[in-house]
Amino acid sequence: MPGPDAEAAKPSPERATGVAGRRPTVLVLGGTAEANDLVRALGKRFPDHRLILSLAGRTRAPSLPEGAEIRIGGFGGAAGLAAFLRAEAVGLLVDATHPFAAGMARNGAKAADVAGIRRLKLLRPAWQAVDGDRWTEVTCLAEARDALPKGARPFLALGRQHLSPFFSRGDLAPLARMIEPPDPPLPVGWTLVLSRPSPDWRAEAELMRAHGASHLVTRNSGGEASYAKVAAARELGLPVVMIARPAVPEGPVFETVEALLAAVGRRSDLATE
Structure with missing residues (x-):
């Protein structure tokens, strides 16, 4: 018969979903082609998870991936984003915004810290000058x-x-x-x-x-x-x-969707490393 340690090791419904009765939720701050690719990849890997793709709303007819809830518009700074993360029981925040979206990157980093959740940054490599460039x-x-x-x-x-x-x-x-x-x-x-x-x-x-x-x-x-x-x-x-690009907030940075997915792993619980 299993002992108390074995019982304690079993994931509770709250642990498995982040909040009782809710699916694990991932928020992707998007607006880039890489963000759309990431949402598609996350949907395949975690079909039971809730995916939210956030867009600034500057483009009237943006290209959108299937399989994600779409949120358009600002959050009201870092405090507003932190409140959103808590209200929606977000367990993982992925910043896949444009390399020059410095304000959103800072707000994402601060909000994740305030909400106490994991944050990853998807940032494509910068261009490098080659022979012939001026x-x-x-x-x-x-x-x-x-x-x-x-x-x-x-x-x-x-x-x-x-x-x-x-x-x-x-x-x-x-x-x-x-x-x-x-x-x-x-x-x-x-x-x-x-x-x-x-x-x-x-x-x-x-x-x-x-x-x-x-x-x-x-x-x-x-x-x-x-x-x-x-x-x-x-x-x-x-x-x-x-x-040149602005500085990136401290934290894990990945240059490709594949590298970021490898860091996420295959866990049903995305809230912790």
Whole structure:
């Protein structure tokens, strides 16, 4: 007959679900292709778990994976996120936000600490300069703006929310690409292209050539999906103003979905290491 130690070793319903009557819950802070891939992979590995994918809501028609609850909008800072983690009995928080989503990364780290739950970071590798690249590396948008010579026609591959620092440079004639029209409109003298980035460097090179771009200004987002513009600038011999990534909060960081899944393991209880 099992002794008291054996009975104590059995997982209780509360331990198995995080909170009595609830399934183990994973919250993924997303907005990246890697986040969508992770949600799909977690759904296959933990089919009985509840998956919540959180998006900032900046894109009107985001690409969404199946098998997850979708939450759109902010949490109200770290305190609001911590309250959400507790209310939804989240046992694992995965920060799979964009490498430049520094505020969300800080809030996620603080909220996980306050809520006392495990947090993992999925962060794709940064790009590295190779032979033929002509990079000027800077730390912020203001430095990127100031690095451009007078009269330049830079291709600002930055996203609409990161263009305002360049408005003060009336001598520039920038080319800006974005998925949705900006509000308010861009300044006079700017050229707007509404399209998604192409994965083909030849198409990116043709865009730069057709509009007479003199420089490329971009953030070091990393990954393959948006690297084509960097390769195109190299092929065209254009200088690149590369904005470095912000610091990452302390904690476990994984460069691939596979590496993060290996760290999670196959436990039904995701709340502890």
